[in-house]
Amino acid sequence: MGLTKKDFxxxxxxxxxxxxxPFILNPFPEGSAxxxxxxxxxxxxxxxxxxxxxxxxxNILFGLTGYLSFGHAAFLGVGSYxxxxxxxxxxxxxxxxxxxxxxxxxxxxxxxxxxSLRRSGIYFSILTLAFAQMSYALAYSVLTPITGGExxxxxxxxxxxxLDGALAPGETPRANLFGLDMKSSFQVSAGDWIFTFNAGxxxxxxxxxxxxxxxxxxxxxxxxxxxxxxxxxxxRLNYTGLNAKPYTxxxxxxxxxxxxxxxGLLVAMDTQVGAERMFWTAxxxxxxxxxxxxxxxxxxxxxxxxxxxxxxxxxxxxxxxxLEQWFAFMPDGIEDLLITLVYPFIGKGWHLTLGILFMLVVxxxxxxxxxxxxxxxxxxxxxxxSDDTPDGKTTPAE
Amino acid sequence: MDxxxxxxxxxxxxxxxxxxxxxxxxxxxxxxxxxxFAHGALFMIGAFCAVTLSRILTLSHTVVDETKTDFxxxxxxxxxxxxxxxxxxxxxxxxxxxxxxxxxxxxxPVMVAIGFxxxxxxxxxxYKRPHADQILVTFGLAIVLQEIIKYFYGANPIPTPAPxxxxxxxxxxxxxxxxxxxxxxxxxxxxxxxxxxxxxGAVFAFLQFTTFGMVVRAGMADRETVGLLGINIDKRxxxxxxxxxxxxxxxxxMYAPINSPNYHMGMDFxxxxxxxxxxxxxxxxxxxxxxxxxLGILESFASMAIVLETLPGINQIIIxxxxxxxxxxxxxxxMGRKGVMEE
Numbered sequence: 001m002g003l004t005k006k007d008f009x010x011x012x013x014x015x016x017x018x019x020x021x022p023f024i025l026n027p028f029p030e031g032s033a034x035x036x037x038x039x040x041x042x043x044x045x046x047x048x049x050x051x052x053x054x055x056x057x058x059n060i061l062f063g064l065t066g067y068l069s070f071g072h073a074a075f076l077g078v079g080s081y082x083x084x085x086x087x088x089x090x091x092x093x094x095x096x097x098x099x100x101x102x103x104x105x106x107x108x109x110x111x112x113x114x115x116s117l118r119r120s121g122i123y124f125s126i127l128t129l130a131f132a133q134m135s136y137a138l139a140y141s142v143l144t145p146i147t148g149g150e151x152x153x154x155x156x157x158x159x160x161x162x163l164d165g166a167l168a169p170g171e172t173p174r175a176n177l178f179g180l181d182m183k184s185s186f187q188v189s190a191g192d193w194i195f196t197f198n199a200g201x202x203x204x205x206x207x208x209x210x211x212x213x214x215x216x217x218x219x220x221x222x223x224x225x226x227x228x229x230x231x232x233x234x235x236r237l238n239y240t241g242l243n244a245k246p247y248t249x250x251x252x253x254x255x256x257x258x259x260x261x262x263x264g265l266l267v268a269m270d271t272q273v274g275a276e277r278m279f280w281t282a283x284x285x286x287x288x289x290x291x292x293x294x295x296x297x298x299x300x301x302x303x304x305x306x307x308x309x310x311x312x313x314x315x316x317x318x319x320x321x322x323l324e325q326w327f328a329f330m331p332d333g334i335e336d337l338l339i340t341l342v343y344p345f346i347g348k349g350w351h352l353t354l355g356i357l358f359m360l361v362v363x364x365x366x367x368x369x370x371x372x373x374x375x376x377x378x379x380x381x382x383x384x385x386s387d388d389t390p391d392g393k394t395t396p397a398e
Numbered sequence: 399m400d401x402x403x404x405x406x407x408x409x410x411x412x413x414x415x416x417x418x419x420x421x422x423x424x425x426x427x428x429x430x431x432x433x434x435f436a437h438g439a440l441f442m443i444g445a446f447c448a449v450t451l452s453r454i455l456t457l458s459h460t461v462v463d464e465t466k467t468d469f470x471x472x473x474x475x476x477x478x479x480x481x482x483x484x485x486x487x488x489x490x491x492x493x494x495x496x497x498x499x500x501x502x503x504x505x506x507p508v509m510v511a512i513g514f515x516x517x518x519x520x521x522x523x524x525y526k527r528p529h530a531d532q533i534l535v536t537f538g539l540a541i542v543l544q545e546i547i548k549y550f551y552g553a554n555p556i557p558t559p560a561p562x563x564x565x566x567x568x569x570x571x572x573x574x575x576x577x578x579x580x581x582x583x584x585x586x587x588x589x590x591x592x593x594x595x596x597x598x599g600a601v602f603a604f605l606q607f608t609t610f611g612m613v614v615r616a617g618m619a620d621r622e623t624v625g626l627l628g629i630n631i632d633k634r635x636x637x638x639x640x641x642x643x644x645x646x647x648x649x650x651x652m653y654a655p656i657n658s659p660n661y662h663m664g665m666d667f668x669x670x671x672x673x674x675x676x677x678x679x680x681x682x683x684x685x686x687x688x689x690x691x692x693l694g695i696l697e698s699f700a701s702m703a704i705v706l707e708t709l710p711g712i713n714q715i716i717i718x719x720x721x722x723x724x725x726x727x728x729x730x731x732x733m734g735r736k737g738v739m740e741e
Contacts, residue, residue, distance in 0.1 A: 068530045119725060122433055122529055126676045127725060130718035133669060137718075142711030280669060284537065291534060344549050352549065355541030362535045363523070 007216050010299060014212055018205040021045055022195045025310075029192030036317055042185055042198035044313050046269045048306050049201070049208040050262050055289040055301030056208075056215050057258020061251050062287070063296035064224060066231035070125045070283050071112070071132030075256040077139065077278030079105040079263030081146070084153045084273050091163035092155065092173050094182065094203065094268035098261065105260020106253055113252035117245060120234070132283055139275040152274030175271050177203055182269060200269045207265065208302075211258060216298055218254070227251050259286075288358050294368030303369050308354065315353060318346040400571060400580045405698045407570065411587040411656060413694020414594035415441075418649035419671040420678060420686035421598060422642035428618045428681045429635045432521055433529055435536035438668025439543040440643050443512065444650025445659035446547055447505035449556050452497035455481055496561045498655055505651045506644050513643025517636050540665065548661040555658035560586040590652050597648060598687055601641070605683075614638055618681075673721045679734025689732055693717050 003011065017024065026040030039045070058072055079101035086097040116127040139147040147153065155161075155173040167173060175182040182200035189195070218224050226247045229237050237244050267273055276282075285308070293304025323342060327335040345353045365372050419441055426434045458477035466474040481490040493500065520539065524532050559565070564585040571581035605611035617624045617631045624631045650659075657663065674693055678685030699705065701713035712719075724731060 066530070068533065115722065115726065119729060122533070122680070123676060123725060123729075125533065126672055127722060129669060130673060130721050134715045134718045137714035138711055141714050281665075287534070287537075349545065349549060351541060352545035355538050355545060359535055359538035359542065362531060362538060363520075366527075366531065 001213070003216060004220070007220065007298070011209075011213060011216060014299070014302065015209055018049065018209060021048070021201070021205070022197055026193060026195055030194050031192065036322065037314055039310055039313065040196060042183075042196060042201050043270075044309065045198065045201045046204050046265075047309050047313075049204045050265045050269070051286075051289065051305040051309050052302040053204075053208050053211045053265065054259055054262035054286050055293065055305040056211055057255040057262070058286045059255075059290050059295060059297075059301040060215060060218060060227075060258065061255035062290055063301070064219070064227035064231060065248050065251050067117070067120065067248060067252070068125050068287070069116075069128040069252075069255075070280065070287070071128035071130075072255070072259050072286050073278050073280065073282035074112070074132035074135040075105040075109050075259035076263040076266075076282070077135065077273075077275065078108045079260030080267045080273040080277065081139075081153070081263075082260070083264040083267040084155070084271070085146075087155050087161075087173070087175065087267070087271065088153070088159040089162065091161060092175055093163070094175050094177050094264075097175075097268055098207070098264040101260045101264025101267070102257050103260075105263065106257040109253050109256020109259075110249075113249050113256065117248050117252060129280060129283070132278060132280055136275055136278040136280070139278060147275060148273075149275070152272055154272045173271075175200075175268050204265050204269065207261070211261065212298075212302065219298060223247065223250070288354070290368075292358060292361055292368055294370030297368070297370045300368050300370045307369065312350055312354070315346050315350045316348070320347075400576045401702065403570070403574070404581045404583075405702055406695055407581070407583050407587075409695030409698035410591045410691070411694075412697060413691035414591050415649055415653055415667065415690075416671055416674045416694050417687045417690025418594050418597060419646055419667055420674040420690045421601060421683060422646040422649075423671060423675050424678070424681060424683050424686040425601070425638055425642040425645070427675070428683070429614060429638045430517075430521065430525065432524060433532050433536070434521070435533055435668065436516070436540040436543060437536075437642075437646055438664030438666075438671065439540040440509065440512065440646040440664070441650040441653075441667055442544060442547065442659065442661065442664030444505055444509060444647030445558075445654045445663065446551060446650075447508055447647060448498050448501040448558050448651045448654040449551065449659055451501040451504045452494070452558060455479065455494050455497050455500075457481075498558060498560055498651065501651045501654075502648060505647045509644040509647030510640040512647075513640035514636060516643070517639040521639070540668070544661045544664060551661065553661060555660040557658045558654040560589075560655035564589055586655050590656065593652050594649065597645060601645065602683070604641075610634065610637075670717060673717055677721050677724050677731055679731030682731070682733040685731055685733030693720065696720060 001008065001011075022040050022045070025045065026038045028034040028038055039048075054072075054076060058069070061072075062068055082104035083097035083101040086100045090096055112128065112131045116124055116131065119127060140149060143149075157167060157171075157173065159173070161167075161173070164173075177199070180199050182203065183198075185196050185198035185201075187194055187196050226237075226242075226244075230244045230248055234244050263273075263277075266277075289304035289308050290301045291304070292307060293302065294300025320339065320343060323339050323346070324335070327338050330338065343349070361368060367374070419437060422440070423434060423437050426432055426437070456479050458479045460475050461478050462473045463476045464473050466476075468474050479490060479494065481493055484490070485493065516539070520535065521532075524535060567582040567584050568588060569578055569582050572578045574581070605615055613624065613629055613631070614634055617629075617634065621631055650664075653659075670693075671690075674689045675686055677693065678687070678689030696716055697713065700709075700716040705712060728734075
């Protein structure tokens with residue numbers, strides 16, 4: 001497949017993780033005290049891989065070229081709207097919806113990128129932010145006929161859907177892949193464990209693997225080298241007679257297409273879209289994912305997206321009574337103290353936890369979880385002498 | 399004509415808030431070279447200083463009032479603020495009524511302290527890191543600060559009224575010779591504008607006419623040389639950070655009656671203030687102020703009915719649109735200096 005052995009192993013690992021996610025994310029038996037840590041339900045698993053795609057795409061721009069875009073949610077939103085219109089007008093089959101979402105997001109990012117990439121640094125961030133906020137504001141107000149405004153869009157019984165033909169009365173339109181319902185899932189129970197295999201999840205996971213494979217190829221290609229050159233020293237690149245703009249623009253459009261793909265997949269899974277997914281905090285979230293996992297690394301964004309989405313779901317679910325259960329074995333005074341201490345960070349306080357975590361990562365671990373893993377690995381390696389390079393990480397010259 | 403004057407007035411209060419926040423952002427950027435995404439959070443904390451003080455002032459204890467009875471004939475229990483015990487009822491009422499202006503005195507030390515802690519504790523370590531890292535860490539800090547406020551004050555906006563004396567509206571039209579009631583404008587917004595003009599003037603005067611300000615300006619131009627002259631420029635820059643935090647905080651305190659404070663108001667203003675700073679020109683103080691008022695007024699013009707009929711939705715996007723046009727035609731912003739943030 002044109003990969004080195006190391007990359008191929010990485011791809012296989014990710015493929016296995018994605019394939020067996022229903023098992024891996026469901027390690028605790030149903031009904032046990034730990035069952036709330038299970039994440040093996042379709043909705044969350046779909047989100048894990050879809051935001052993985054979003055972060056992989058963002059990483060191609062930010063990780064390789066160093067251009068920090070604060071407006072990537074706009075491409076996700078545009079992709080979502082394109083996909084839902086495909087479902088309303090053409091067919092509920094997800095394939096055309098996903099293809100059109102990638103294309104439309106690509107075109108939109110070409111426009112935004114062409115303008116924003118005239119500037120770099122903080123100006124670039126502000127420009128992309130401005131474009132994203134503009135799209136959000138327009139989607140909410142003037143473009144209501146196209147975007148549904150505050151209510152958003154869903155496929156309706158009365159939509160034309162030229163290719164599908166009329167639905168039977170009372171039947172609701174469901175997203176499908178050549179007849180395979182995205183929401184259909186089948187459950188296997190082994191003892192107390194229940195594993196859910198969802199059609200939509202596997203469609204998303206396969207697409208995520210393809211996206212991941214493409215990103216590996218981009219990272220290892222001469223094109224990827226050029227992007228890294230842009231990050232390390234754009235001026236020197238210019239002096240050698242190379243124009244960086246086409247490369248950065250290509251990277252911007254590719255990452256915009258990834259975002260559109262993620263948007264299209266989101267629609268394919270839950271067949272609805274609202275403008276709030278274009279809000280700038282959504283753009284901030286993908287930045288958090290990429291940084292938390294490790295910008296500029298292959299696996300980092302996937303890890304970051306998985307980490308954030310997993311803990312967002314799990315921590316938000318924990319409430320006071322669950323905490324009381326956990327600490328019940330302790331003496332009363334200590335129990336109360338611990339609950340008061342922990343309570344602000346769980347449930348609705350998830351964003352506080354995320355913010356603190358994110359700050360800690362930026363301050364102490366600029367390379368994200370991947371760098372953390374490398375440090376731990378090196379700690380163990382140091383005991384036996386090895387002939388590896390002293391520092392496998394390449395730090396770009398600013 | 400009267401419509402135009404009205405829109406200019408309407409733009410002034412928002413413009414004042416933009417200008418004050420953008421001024422603080424530029425102060426921090428010009429002195430420390432740090433892009434502070436947590437500045438909106440400082441604005442929000444300022445507004446919550448007003449909330450906190452009015453809560454402290456109305457802190458009450460329950461007494462049994464023998465003269466009144468409830469419908470069962472029992473003596474009525476009433477809440478009496480502690481402040482009545484200290485100053486008596488009339489003065490106490492007046493103090494509670496004037497809680498927002500009094501919060502200014504309360505907010506200055508609080509904000510300066512927060513600024514010091516932020517600079518010494520966190521931002522100091524980020525001078526040498528790339529701008530992207532500074533943006534990210536302050537972005538994280540902003541999330542943390544606003545979640546802390548949300549934890550203590552809840553997610554709903556908290557109404558914080560202005561003093562009674564400023565609660566009405568002022569008939570501008572009558573004064574200028576138009577028909578009465580064509581141009582009316584709330585007193586408090588007028589106060590806000592005057593207040594922000596005062597603050598902006600004070601900051602400029604401080605930088606222009608004091609020795610301290612002169613050293614700071616020299617440091618903004620060439621930090622190393624000032625350091626070589628034996629001046630502890632870092633200490634002065636830390637103080638400037640505290641001042642910038644106080645400016646944002648005061649903008650927030652006085653904004654509380656205009657818009658009930660909620661925990662995400664900072665973020666809403668921050669995005670726009672960044673656009674303002676960029677339009678004004680990174681590192682230019684007068685540019686930030688000018689752009690703040692300009693964009694505030696433009697925004698209110700764009701929400702006029704006539705404009706909306708021809709260009710629907712323009713009021714939502716005008717600021718961003720202007721920012722894009724300015725950045726593409728005048729890359730340094732309106733009054734940007736050469737050599738500042740031009741990588």
